[in-house]
Amino acid sequence: xxxxxxxxxxxxxxxxxxxxxxxxxxxxxxxxxxxxxxxxxxxxxxxxxxxxxxxxxxxxxxxxxxxxxxxxxxxxxxxxxxxxxxxxxxxxxxxxxxxxxxxxxxxxxxxxxxxxxxxxxxxxxxxxxxxxxxxxxxxxxxxxxxxxxxxxxxxxxxxxxxxxxxxxxxxxxxxxxxxxxxxxxxxxxxxxxxxxxxxxxxxxxxxxxxxxxxxxxx
Amino acid sequence: xxxxxxxxxxxxxxxxxxxxxxxxxxxxxxxxxxxxxxxxxxxxxxxxxxxxxxxxxxxxxxxxxxxxxxxxxxxxxxxxxxxxxxxxxxxxxxxxxxxxxxxxxxxxxxxxxxxxxxxxxxxxxxxxxxxxxxxxxxxxxxxxxxxxxxxxxxxxxxxxxxxxxxxxxxxxxxxxxxxxxxxxxxxxxxxxxxxxxxxxxxxxxxxxxxxxxxxxxx
Amino acid sequence: xxxxxxxxxxxxxxxxxxxxxxxxxxxxxxxxxxxxxxxxxxxxxxxxxxxxxxxxxxxxxxxxxxxxxxxxxxxxxxxxxxxxxxxxxxxxxxxxxxxxxxxxxxxxxxxxxxxxxxxxxxxxxxxxxxxxxxxxxxxxxxxxxxxxxxxxxxxxxxxxxxxxxxxxxxxxxxxxxxxxxxxxxxxxxxxxxxxxxxxxxxxxxxxxxxxxxxxxxx
Amino acid sequence: xxxxxxxxxxxxxxxxxxxxxxxxxxxxxxxxxxxxxxxxxxxxxxxxxxxxxxxxxxxxxxxxxxxxxxxxxxxxxxxxxxxxxxxxxxxxxxxxxxxxxxxxxxxxxxxxxxxxxxxxxxxxxxxxxxxxxxxxxxxxxxxxxxxxxxxxxxxxxxxxxxxxxxxxxxxxxxxxxxxxxxxxxxxxxxxxxxxxxxxxxxxxxxxxxxxxxxxxxx
DNA sequence: AATGAATGAGCCTTCATTCAT
DNA sequence: GATGAATGAAGGCTCATTCAT
Numbered sequence: 001x002x003x004x005x006x007x008x009x010x011x012x013x014x015x016x017x018x019x020x021x022x023x024x025x026x027x028x029x030x031x032x033x034x035x036x037x038x039x040x041x042x043x044x045x046x047x048x049x050x051x052x053x054x055x056x057x058x059x060x061x062x063x064x065x066x067x068x069x070x071x072x073x074x075x076x077x078x079x080x081x082x083x084x085x086x087x088x089x090x091x092x093x094x095x096x097x098x099x100x101x102x103x104x105x106x107x108x109x110x111x112x113x114x115x116x117x118x119x120x121x122x123x124x125x126x127x128x129x130x131x132x133x134x135x136x137x138x139x140x141x142x143x144x145x146x147x148x149x150x151x152x153x154x155x156x157x158x159x160x161x162x163x164x165x166x167x168x169x170x171x172x173x174x175x176x177x178x179x180x181x182x183x184x185x186x187x188x189x190x191x192x193x194x195x196x197x198x199x200x201x202x203x204x205x206x207x208x209x210x211x212x213x214x215x216x217x218x
Numbered sequence: 219x220x221x222x223x224x225x226x227x228x229x230x231x232x233x234x235x236x237x238x239x240x241x242x243x244x245x246x247x248x249x250x251x252x253x254x255x256x257x258x259x260x261x262x263x264x265x266x267x268x269x270x271x272x273x274x275x276x277x278x279x280x281x282x283x284x285x286x287x288x289x290x291x292x293x294x295x296x297x298x299x300x301x302x303x304x305x306x307x308x309x310x311x312x313x314x315x316x317x318x319x320x321x322x323x324x325x326x327x328x329x330x331x332x333x334x335x336x337x338x339x340x341x342x343x344x345x346x347x348x349x350x351x352x353x354x355x356x357x358x359x360x361x362x363x364x365x366x367x368x369x370x371x372x373x374x375x376x377x378x379x380x381x382x383x384x385x386x387x388x389x390x391x392x393x394x395x396x397x398x399x400x401x402x403x404x405x406x407x408x409x410x411x412x413x414x415x416x417x418x419x420x421x422x423x424x425x426x427x428x429x430x431x432x433x434x435x436x
Numbered sequence: 437x438x439x440x441x442x443x444x445x446x447x448x449x450x451x452x453x454x455x456x457x458x459x460x461x462x463x464x465x466x467x468x469x470x471x472x473x474x475x476x477x478x479x480x481x482x483x484x485x486x487x488x489x490x491x492x493x494x495x496x497x498x499x500x501x502x503x504x505x506x507x508x509x510x511x512x513x514x515x516x517x518x519x520x521x522x523x524x525x526x527x528x529x530x531x532x533x534x535x536x537x538x539x540x541x542x543x544x545x546x547x548x549x550x551x552x553x554x555x556x557x558x559x560x561x562x563x564x565x566x567x568x569x570x571x572x573x574x575x576x577x578x579x580x581x582x583x584x585x586x587x588x589x590x591x592x593x594x595x596x597x598x599x600x601x602x603x604x605x606x607x608x609x610x611x612x613x614x615x616x617x618x619x620x621x622x623x624x625x626x627x628x629x630x631x632x633x634x635x636x637x638x639x640x641x642x643x644x645x646x647x648x649x650x651x652x653x654x
Numbered sequence: 655x656x657x658x659x660x661x662x663x664x665x666x667x668x669x670x671x672x673x674x675x676x677x678x679x680x681x682x683x684x685x686x687x688x689x690x691x692x693x694x695x696x697x698x699x700x701x702x703x704x705x706x707x708x709x710x711x712x713x714x715x716x717x718x719x720x721x722x723x724x725x726x727x728x729x730x731x732x733x734x735x736x737x738x739x740x741x742x743x744x745x746x747x748x749x750x751x752x753x754x755x756x757x758x759x760x761x762x763x764x765x766x767x768x769x770x771x772x773x774x775x776x777x778x779x780x781x782x783x784x785x786x787x788x789x790x791x792x793x794x795x796x797x798x799x800x801x802x803x804x805x806x807x808x809x810x811x812x813x814x815x816x817x818x819x820x821x822x823x824x825x826x827x828x829x830x831x832x833x834x835x836x837x838x839x840x841x842x843x844x845x846x847x848x849x850x851x852x853x854x855x856x857x858x859x860x861x862x863x864x865x866x867x868x869x870x871x872x
Numbered sequence: 873a874a875t876g877a878a879t880g881a882g883c884c885t886t887c888a889t890t891c892a893t
Numbered sequence: 894g895a896t897g898a899a900t901g902a903a904g905g906c907t908c909a910t911t912c913a914t
Contacts, residue, residue, distance in 0.1 A: 001906060011874090027337070029248045043875050047302060048910060119245075120393045128397055136398060157399060158414040165387025166380045172390050173382070175338045179346055180354060181375060196376040203425030206419040229898075251884060261900050266885060268898090447877075463773075466683045479879050484906060486877090554772060555681070556829045564833055572834060593835060594850040598820045600827070604818025608826050611774045615782055616790060617811060629907060632812040639861025640854040665895090687888060697896050702889060878912070886904070892914085 009041060011052050014040040019047075019061045024108035028058055055121075062116065062123045065109045069099070073179045085145040086202060092139060093167060093201075094194040100171040101185045114171050136160060146202065147209040159205055166197045230268045231256040236277045237265075242326035245333060246276055280334065280341045282349045283327040291317055304420060305365040310357060311385060311419075312412040318389040319403040332389050354378060364420065365427040377423055384415045448486045450476040455483075455497045456551060460544035463551060478588055498552065498559045501545040502566045509535055521581040522638060529603055529637075530630040536607040537621040550607055572596060582638065583645040596643055602633045666704050668694040673701075673715045678762035681769060682712055707741075716770065716777045719763045720784045723753070739799040740856055746793060747821060747855075748848040754825040755839040768825050790814060800856065801863040813859055820851045 018040035022031040033054055037044045051057040073162070078091045099110040115129055143159045144151055168183065170193065177183055185193075225361040227273035240249040251272055255262045296309045317328045334345055361377050362369055388395070388403065388411065395401055403411075454476035458467040469490055473480045487493040514527045535546045552563055578594050580587055606613070606621065606629065613619055621629075672694035676685040687708055691698045705711040732745045753764040763781070770781055797813050798805055824839065824847065831837055839847075 027245070027247070029245070032907085034907095043365075044417050044909095045875060045877095045911085049874065054909065117394055118390050124393060124397070128394060130345075132394055133398065154410075155414075158411065159418070161387055161395070162384045162415065162418050164391070165385070166383040168390065169379055169383025169386060172386065175342065176335055176346060176350055177379070179342070180351065192372075193376070196373075197380065199382050199426060200377070200422040204422035207421030207425070208417060250882085252882085262884095263886080263900065264898085267900095272884065463681070463683070467901085470903085480905095481879065482877085483905080485879095490905065539832075553830055554826050560829065560833070564830060567835065568830055578868070590846075591850075594847065595854070597823055597827075597831070598851065598854050601821070601823025602816045602819040604823060604826065605815055608772050609815075609818070610821065611778060612771055612782060612786055613815070615778065616787065629812065632809075633816065635862060636813070636816050636858040640858035643857030643861070644853060686886085690888095698888095699890085699898095703895065708888065821913060873914085876912105877914100879910080881908085881910105883907070884905095887902085889900080889902105891897105891899070893898100 011040070011042050011046055014063050015042055015046060015050060015057070016061050018042075020065065020108040020112060023058060023061060024111040024115065027119070028054075028121065058121065059123050059126075062112065062127065065112055066127065069109050069113075069131065082135070086198070087144045089146065089202065090194065090198040092142065093163065093197050094191070096164075096167045097190050097197075100168065101174075101190050102187065103180075111171070114152045114168065117168075118172070136164075139163065143205065146205050148194055151209070154216050155208060159201070159208065163197070163201050166200065192218065222414050228318070229258070229264055233260055233264060233268060233275070234279050234282050234384050237275055238283065238326040238330060241276060241279060242333065245337070246272075246339060276339070277341050277344075280330065280345065283330055284345065287317070287327050287331075287349065292399040303360055303415070306360045307364065307381075307420065308412065308416040310360065311381065311415050312409070314382075314385045315388065315408050315415075316405075318386065319392075319408050320405070332386070333342075336390070354382075358379065361423065364423050369427070373426060377419070377426065378424070380422070381419050384418065447476070447478050447482055451478055451493070452497050452500050453457055454478075455493050456501065456544040456548060459494060460547040460551065463555070464490075464557060477478050494557070495559050495562075498548065498563065502563065505535070505545050505549075505567065521578055522634070525526045525582065525599075525638065526630065526634040528578065529599065529633050530627070532600075532603045533606065533626050533633075534605065534623075537610070537626050538623070543606060546607070550604070554608070572600075575599065579641065582631060582641050587645070591644060595637070595644065598637060598639050598640070599633070604637065665694070665696050665700055669696055669700060669704060669711070670715050670718050672696075673711055674719065674762045674766060677712060677715060678765040681773070682708075682775065712775065713777050713780075716766065716781065719766055720781065723763050723767075723785065739796050740852070742796045743800065743817075743856065744795065744848065744852040747817065747851050748845070750818075750821045751824065751844050751848045751851075752841075754822065755828075755844050756841065765825070768822070771822075772826070790818075793817065797859065798860050805863070809862060811861065813855070816858070817851070817855050819847065820854065 015036065019031070019036045022036050022039060025031075031054075034044055034045050036057075037046055040046070044198070045048075049053065049154070051060055073189060078095070081089050083091070086138050099107065100114065113127060113131070117132075140156060143156050145157070147156065159207055183189070233254065237249070237254045240254050240257060243249075249272075251265050252262055254275075255264060258264070265272065265275055269278055279322070291313050295313045297306050301309070317325065318332065331345060331349070334342055335350075357378050358374060361374050361381075365374065392403070401407065444493055451472065455467070455472045458472050460465075467490075469483050470480055472493075473482060476482070483490065483493055509531050515524050519527070535543065536550065548566070549563060552560055553568075572575070575596050576592060579592050579599070583592065583595070593595060610621070619625065669690065673685070673690045676690050676693060680686075687701050688698055690711075691700055694700070701708065701711055705714055721726075732749070733742050738746070753761065754768065755801070767781060770778060771786075793814050794810060797810050797817075801810065801813070828839070837843070
């Protein structure tokens with residue numbers, strides 16, 4: 001009994017893993033059920049048997065991705081209650097960069113989400129609710145601490161976008177960067193990039209914070 | 219006389235325009251020759267007649283896009299020889315944001331390029347050589363002027379990426395942003411965003427420049 | 437048990453039979469996958485599923501044809517070890533004529549080979565290696581026995597070609613013959629033709645053999 | 655005036671020549687109007703303009719071929735009124751072999767006819783009436799002279815077929831021959847082949863003639 | 873529960889032909 | 894008279910899906 005269940009869950013699980021890889025690499029349209037099945041060492045009908053159709057498989061993959069990522073990378077990864085806002089920001093950036101750039105591990109989770117962000121399907125809402133919303137919320141708190149709790153909302157949003165944009169850029173433009181500057185994103189490089197983005201952002205926020213405080217006073 | 223030319227070039231031109239829209243919206247794989255032909259009010263065989271095949275049409279669209287964009291938005295758009303580096307940076311950011319975000323005009327050019335950047339085809343090299351290379355080069359000069367002509371190369375690159383990342387973020391994450399913050403990117407909003415990115419970046423660069431100068435002195 | 441196998445092999449087999457007919461009648465280019473599928477009572481995608489593509493189906497048909505023909509018509513069909521060379525030659529001619537002309541059975545095998553001989557594809561090598569080579573080899577032995585074991589090689593080849601040519605003519609020119617002489621190739625006619633070719637060839641070979649023996653003596 | 659006519663007839667003539675080559679090489683189905691037009695340095699619409707459609711062009715090519723061949727190779731080529739039947743037969747065979755095998759000249763005429771014989775179109779009747787009928791008729795006379803004027807009709811026909819078959823074999827099986835025996839058909843080889851066929855046939859006919867005369871006497 | 877076979881819609885492309893000048 | 898553009902039917906093939914076991 002357990003054997004069959006195991007076999008069955010095994011196939012299901014292998015399909016999700018394989019589909020994750022393939023969807024992340026080729027996109028929803030570019031991925032074929034045949035390739036996914038082959039990568040998962042499963043029958044071609046297995047996808048429809050286990051998930052109904054290709055689209056449902058995609059949602060399942062994304063859902064699986066969300067819970068997996070939420071477990072592995074809590075938003076406050078590596079910070080203690082006593083950490084300064086600067087430390088929190090650095091940890092946030094570092095964590096995001098590693099998730100998005102490190103290709104030494106099977107990181108199709110982040111790459112798949114990047115795809116979903118750029119070209120949303122019906123699953124975007126789930127992604128926002130479970131991952132992106134909390135992520136942006138956490139970053140909002142950190143940025144507010146850096147500026148001032150009474151900071152102008154628009155300014156805070158803009159700062160968040162500036163930080164997120166810097167991080168995601170390295171993923172979205174990775175092909176151009178590697179063609180233009182022959183750069184590969186090994187762990188040390190990622191480490192230095194995260195330091196740069198942290199400094200760049202903190203310098204900027206301090207500057208803007210002063211302006212904001214002034215204008216707020218007026 | 220004009221009639222024949224017009225008729226003949228007309229179909230070809232209509233195909234390019236239609237293909238631009240469809241490729242930008244659905245990607246190369248997702249786009250179908252049938253839809254493109256229909257949008258262009260052309261026969262389905264017209265694509266093959268004028269361009270040989272779908273791939274060649276795609277290249278032609280991109281090439282057309284390049285020259286069109288290069289004409290409309292020269293890298294130093296709106297600056298005079300006497301402009302300060304800050305003014306140049308602002309102009310650069312503003313121009314980039316408008317190209318990428320303004321949906322009041324048929325802006326498939328920029329959207330198509332964003333696709334090509336995220337998921338390159340064989341045409342990426344052309345795009346880099348004709349557009350992205352010069353763009354990054356121009357920005358490099360401006361950033362160097364802001365920091366110091368002898369600035370550390372890695373620092374300069376990182377700053378460029380930070381600026382580009384902030385701008386492109388609004389395109390790549392537009393769906394998420396509009397869902398999370400119900401923001402639409404009208405002209406005034408874009409104007410304010412560009413001011414923000416300019417200030418954010420200049421504040422940061424000054425900060426980093428001081429650090430860099432110090433370390434250089436050591 | 438038998439049911440599943442039967443159903444499954446059935447479609448594949450039906451496709452091969454139907455493709456044989458259609459290829460033999462219309463040639464590789466003239467045949468359409470749609471017509472083959474229809475003749476085989478199969479879905480149009482079945483060809484792709486079972487054989488990959490049209491070309492691979494063609495090879496499979498020809499390969500199937502080879503083994504089928506080799507089983508039914510061994511080169512020494514109907515002769516005993518004690519048969520005289522004349523009897524062997526008659527049996528050879530008779531067998532070849534029946535294979536090529538008898539339209540009372542589905543003889544697309546021979547007609548398909550005739551096509552392949554006249555307008556070869558990449559599959560010609562297989563045909564030569566498995567069928568034509570042995571066939572010509574067997575005929576060579578018989579002709580050598582009729583002339584002399586030390587017969588001039590060129591003479592032997594020429595005699596083989598003369599014999600083969602006489603036989604194949606009735607296939608290649610069948611339309612012209614039936615228009616000019618209103619001849620249909622029923623079994624008795626084929627029987628008489630084979631007798632004619634046998635006599636014609638033996639008379640000729642004896643004549644030439646005498647000449648050859650003389651010149652060899654000189 | 656003459657210029658335009660010349661130009662016009664020129665195009666028409668070039669189309670026929672080009673179509674002859676292409677039809678002979680690829681067959682009716684395999685040939686494309688585009689390739690023919692290109693080979694003839696003509697516009698793609700020229701075929702339909704001058705001939706109505708592809709099929710009509712084919713007929714025109716064949717008709718042209720007939721008259722051209724009839725002029726160049728009269729059935730009694732190279733024989734005098736005093737020639738013996740043996741000399742006539744040799745001349746006939748030699749002429750046929752050269753027409754069919756000699757690839758040093760543009761001999762698409764014969765190759766096209768060979769195609770038409772193997773896979774007739776509606777134009778076969780013309781071919782038979784104008785070329786093949788007279789050809790077979792001439793050969794009938796020669797063979798009758800060799801046997802006896804009162805020879806059995808069936809025997810005469812069979813002998814004709816045996817002779818024609820030997821000749822055409824070298825064309826129809828040329829690919830197999832060159833693969834099996836690495837033979838190329840240069841002028842000297844053709845010369846020797848025609849001598850062989852002549853001897854082979856005359857030897858055979860004499861033999862059969864004796865038999866026939868005997869049976870006729872009975 | 874799980875599979876290999878079968879399906880039909882839809883893809884890009886090629887073709888002979890016709891149209892408008 | 895002659896041409897380049899445009900047409901639509903049909904080609905081979907791929908795909909996600911369903912069927913029959």
